Amino acid sequence: MKRIVKILSAQYVTHNVRQFRLERPEGFIFKPGQATELSVNKPGWSGRHNPFTFTCLSDSPYLEFTIKIYPERHGITEQLSMLDAGDEVILRDPWGCIEYKGPGYFIAGGAGITPFLAILRQLQREGLANQNKLFYTNKTDDDIILAGELKQILGDNAHFTITRQKESIHDQRRIDANFLKTEIKDFSKHFYVCGPDPMIASVNEILASLGAKAELLVFEK
Known part of the structure; x- marks a missing residue:
């Protein structure tokens, strides 16, 4: 409609x-x-x-x-x-299959943070945001969308990475196999993934290889 x-x-x-x-x-x-x-x-x-x-x-x-x-x-x-x-x-009418299913890791690239904004705001309202962690990658510091609010919601559980800026106050690693293996402590939790299609495919493949179950991967299909 x-x-x-x-x-x-x-x-x-x-x-x-x-x-x-x-x-x-x-x-x-x-x-x-x-x-x-x-x-x-x-x-x-x-x-x-x-x-x-x-x-x-x-x-x-x-x-x-x-x-x-x-x-x-x-x-x-x-x-x-x-x-x-x-x-x-x-x-038009709403649609989509990205929804919160339980504590876990949000992994976003660029504008891929947008489906998570409403979810994280709702979790903050319910007092549940601190049960989750965000890994959010961008090219430069200036590309980070609503960095202040994300930090306010998640505190130290908001982890920003920057890939195309020589000097940054943020982590300068890419979200790849080494990053995920180092940063993720519990592969039995849910994983919420959104970003460019190649990133989603790559991250999901890496997570599966590290032990994440397919039913715990939440992304727009």
Whole structure:
């Protein structure tokens, strides 16, 4: 089902990630970790849609999306970068299979953190965030999305890694077999993985080789 909603606010939270808050239609329900398809409500764009994850709590009075902008692709995110409060987007029904199933490790790359934002915010509300650990990799310090909030939610359990910056206050290792073998202490817990497709495939393969069971790997299939 399609719904036309107005943008309530739009602001950049990093140099290339913009956070949108939209009107929430009455009766619209989603679960933390789910996504929807959004279109820009203007000629030539209303029929084109991309998936984006809800990043607000499920009972929030508005709908929030935290979206990385790719102007070089000349697609929907570039169009979204041109919109402001009062402009309209087209919202569709929620979908997705990333949901919290129990304590474990969240492993994210770049914009792959977005499905985890609503989940971690919900866990914080329930007092359960400290039962989990986050490994979040980016190219540079400036690419980390909502670093301050993630640290506030998880404390020392938020572990950032940087791969393309010579000097950084963060870990400069890649999330590879050596990293996971060193940092993960319990392979019987759940693993939540999101990022570029090659990263998801690689991390899942490594986790399986280190003893993680397939039923404990949670990712968008």
